[in-house]
Amino acid sequence: MRLVPFALIALAWFAPAAAERPSIAIDIASAERLLEIACSGDAIDEAEFASSSLLRTQLAHHREFGPQFTLENYLAGLRSIARCEAPDPDPFRFSALVERREDMVEAIAYLAQRHEEIGERVAEILEPYMPADLVFDGQAVLAGASFSCGGFSRDGVFFVDIPCLAANIGEEYEAVVLLIAHETYHAIQHRFAMQPMAEFEEVGTLEQALDHMFAGLALEGSAAHIADMRQLSGEGRYTRFARDLARRNFRHLRYNFRLFDYMTEALVRDPEGVAERFPGIYGLAFDGAFGELGYYTGAQMAAEIEHSAAPAAIPCLLALPPENYVLAYAAALGDGDNLDASPAFEGATLDAARWLAARRPETADFGACLALG
Numbered sequence: 001m002r003l004v005p006f007a008l009i010a011l012a013w014f015a016p017a018a019a020e021r022p023s024i025a026i027d028i029a030s031a032e033r034l035l036e037i038a039c040s041g042d043a044i045d046e047a048e049f050a051s052s053s054l055l056r057t058q059l060a061h062h063r064e065f066g067p068q069f070t071l072e073n074y075l076a077g078l079r080s081i082a083r084c085e086a087p088d089p090d091p092f093r094f095s096a097l098v099e100r101r102e103d104m105v106e107a108i109a110y111l112a113q114r115h116e117e118i119g120e121r122v123a124e125i126l127e128p129y130m131p132a133d134l135v136f137d138g139q140a141v142l143a144g145a146s147f148s149c150g151g152f153s154r155d156g157v158f159f160v161d162i163p164c165l166a167a168n169i170g171e172e173y174e175a176v177v178l179l180i181a182h183e184t185y186h187a188i189q190h191r192f193a194m195q196p197m198a199e200f201e202e203v204g205t206l207e208q209a210l211d212h213m214f215a216g217l218a219l220e221g222s223a224a225h226i227a228d229m230r231q232l233s234g235e236g237r238y239t240r241f242a243r244d245l246a247r248r249n250f251r252h253l254r255y256n257f258r259l260f261d262y263m264t265e266a267l268v269r270d271p272e273g274v275a276e277r278f279p280g281i282y283g284l285a286f287d288g289a290f291g292e293l294g295y296y297t298g299a300q301m302a303a304e305i306e307h308s309a310a311p312a313a314i315p316c317l318l319a320l321p322p323e324n325y326v327l328a329y330a331a332a333l334g335d336g337d338n339l340d341a342s343p344a345f346e347g348a349t350l351d352a353a354r355w356l357a358a359r360r361p362e363t364a365d366f367g368a369c370l371a372l373g
Contacts, residue, residue, distance in 0.1 A: 021127045022136040024184055026115035030054060031108045031162060034144035038097040039084035046075055054141055054157065061154040062147065066091070069147075077145065092145040096163035104144065107166035111142055111176065118177055125181045128311035129226055131192050131319070138187055140180045150238050151179050156190065158183035164238060171236035175229070178242075182227035189219055193318040200282075206271040209278045210356050213264065213294075214322035216286050221298015221325075222314050225306075228299070249296035250341065256293040257343040260285060265348035301329040304342040308332035309373030316369035324366040326353040331370060 037044070049055055050071060062069030068091040077094040080087040086095035097104050111118070118140075130136070140158045143151070149164035158180055165172045196215045198208040229246040232239050249256060263281050267274060285294035305313050305328055317325050326349060333344055357364070 020130055020133060020135055021123050022130060022138060022184070022188065024119040024122045024126075024138045024140060024180065026111070026118050026180075027054070027139055027141040028108070028112040028115050031142035031144035032112065034078075034081075034094075034097055035105060035108060037078060038081040038101065040082055041084075042082050044075060044078045044082060049075060049078070057154045057157055058143065058146070058159060061152055061159075062092075065147075074145075091147060093147050093163045094145045096166060097144060100163075100166060103166040103169075104162065107162055107169035108142060108144065110169045110173075111160075111162075114173070118180065121177050122181045122184060125177075125226060126185055126188065129185065129222070129314050130188065131315045132312075134188070134192060136188050136191065138184045140184065150175075150242070151183065153183040153186060156187040158187070165236065168234075168236040171234035172239050174232050174234055175236065175239040175242055178227040178229055178232070182223045185223045185226055186219065189223075189318060192315065193219060194321055196322075200279075203278050204275040206267060206274050207356060207359060209267050209274045209281075210264070210352050211322060212278070212282060213260075213267070213285065214326055214353065214356070216282070216294050217260075217298035217301060218318055218322045218325035219298075220286060220292075220295045221300075222302045222318060224295040224299035225302035225314075245291065246296065249291060249293060250300070252293075253296070253300055253341055254343045256297045257345055259293060260297055261346045261348045264352050268348060268352055298325075300339075300342055301325065304332045304339050305329060305370070307339050308335050308337065309370045312372045313369045316372060317366060320364040320366060320369070321357070321360055323353040323356045324364050324369075326350065327357065328366040328370055331367065 055071075055074070059069055059071060059074065068089070074092060077087040077090065077092050081094050081097050084098055086098050122140075138156065138158075140160060142162055143159040144162050146152070146159060146161040146163065148161045151158055151160045153159070160176060160179065165176065194215070196208070196212045198204075198211070200212065203209050203212055224246075229242040230250060232243040263285055266281055267278065270277065284290050286292060302314055305317065309332070313328070317328050326345070330345065330350055332338075333342060
């Protein structure tokens with residue numbers, strides 16, 4: 001099989017002995033500032049928040065979910081909590097800083113006291129899956145006002161949603177560590193991994209649709225594998241949700257693999273209708289409303305690949321076009337030493353991966369990644 005530049009790079013870049021430990025800083029200042037404002041009676045310095053790059057990042061993420069997430073509404077919320085009043089309306093969930101103040105104070109203090117430990121634990125989790133010689137300095141922000149549950153990522157920064165976690169923060173601690181690890185790995189992926197050939201909204205060909213489906217398996221699956229929620233022991237609200245979701249998907253792996261085959265087949269059988277059908281099919285595989293089966297399908301693939309090779313095989317494969325993740329999984333299953341839970345894809349997904357690989361202008365050598373073990 002002919003090696004091309006990105007495959008040659010993989011052989012040098014992903015040697016496990018040279019992996020660099022990432023650095024992850026936990027920003028506690030933003031949450032502590034909101035606590036300081038709440039029930040203080042102080043006037044709000046608009047310029048302080050208008051100039052905040054972290055707030056601009058948060059607002060950019062939230063605006064994707066509605067026009068109410070503006071700087072003006074954020075400032076209005078700050079003025080309300082300064083008067084010790086819950087905002088109404090309250091799109092940012094500032095009310096937790098007033099109505100559940102004791103919980104918020106305890107949660108922010110709990111995480112602030114452990115912010116260095118959290119950064120170290122996240123770095124320890126991620127280190128085996130880092131490309132060699134890639135230096136990464138990441139950031140996670142404790143968000144004292146946010147409408148999401150768990151957290152969200154934007155522009156390489158992960159925001160931990162404190163209002164959702166505050167009621168029982170000690171029981172959420174392990175989940176917070178894994179959440180940060182999962183989302184930080186996505187930020188790391190953006191530094192080295194092969195990204196889809198087209199923006200999601202612009203997918204209009206079968207090649208682009210399959211590329212996105214396989215990229216979802218690789219990018220989301222590897223992050224879910226690295227931050228495996230199944231063994232969480234806490235009993236917090238988010239912890240229970242994340243653990244139950246992961247365990248349910250892993251119990252249904254054979255069905256999930258088969259469903260992914262059916263989704264692939266649905267795209268392949270109607271290439272003329274891809275532009276219209278792709279968003280719905282992709283959503284069935286990866287959206288939270290449908291259980292994110294693609295995350296856990298991809299996670300099992302990562303586990304099998306690592307079992308057959310080494311952790312370094314994961315970033316090596318992510319640097320290749322994503323159909324190689326599928327082909328490498330099939331090769332790992334063929335080595336005769338497999339995890340009990342690893343199902344095989346049926347014809348549709350493997351055939352589509354081979355078809356997409358053949359249409360690339362150059363051939364990638366996924367076998368070089370499997371040989372890193």
